[in-house]
Amino acid sequence: MISISLASDVPIHDQLVAEIRRLIAAGTIAAGDELPPVRQLAADLGINLNTVARAYRDLTDAGLLSSSRGRGTVVMSGTERPTGEPAQVRRRIESSISSALSDAKLAGLSRDQTRDLINTMMARLWGPSCEEGASP
């Protein structure tokens, strides 16, 4: 369910954070669900347990997870997640969207190709929309 790339230049624990955030956002794992113990996930991915622990800690600090010794790590409910300063959050989101779109355009994707790609991924997060690709 979680996949990382050791060849990538982005740190492993950052990849892990992004993957877990994606799973939470998509609802694949929900509030109260347990995550695998650091040793198990580390073994599954072939990495060190500290690297997994680092990702769990980052997400715990961000308010998405809750960890405690002996009991494991569980997903927090959405209501108790501090999102931070609205202006800063918006800037950060704009920045990441901007980078992604620039990447797409520089890679040669057309506006329609990019829009289709985004619609597909939005459907996975928010559920299917009413106005895209209506079947006959």
Place this chain on the structure above:
Amino acid sequence: MISISLASDVPIHDQLVAEIRRLIAAGTIAAGDELPPVRQLAADLGINLNTVARAYRDLTDAGLLSSSRGRGTVVMSGTERPTGEPAQVRRRIESSISSALSDAKLAGLSRDQTRDLINTMMARLWGPSCEEGASP
């Protein structure tokens, strides 16, 4: 025209790369245009010239810029930019879009808010669309 944040946790040269990619994708700077000398841009941003040089080198390696001593750094034309393995490129783009959308949803943005934000930023890159927010 280029803005970076020293407080951010993302490396300065990576921020610079993202900013310049954005400017090229948006057409703000086009093939043949000269970029500021490393010393000038470094002074403007209050950073070391090596950091700017690193960003220029990364983009030169990526085929977006062309640098040579004494002559400066210019933007390459789109036709001579190698984009890499299509499958890898698509994976990378999907990954960055996925992260951005997950970020948006976890921050509490609705589907429509996110779509509006994306439409706005797409308009900046590909030009205004025909089907969004048509004025009366």
Place this chain on the structure above:
DNA sequence: TCGCATTGTATCGTACTATGATACAATGTC
């Protein structure tokens, strides 16, 4: 042609980070 300014590049040092090996501490179970 020569001297010099301009520009990118290479070298080196310092602080920090990522990852891993290992040991520790808290919780639950029998």
Place this chain on the structure above:
DNA sequence: GACATTGTATCATAGTACGATACAATGCGA
């Protein structure tokens, strides 16, 4: 209370980010 399970802390090592400084190539004017 003994032990397994789980997260956490400590330490070491390799790599990276950033900067100060020196070098090399190109172009221009005297």
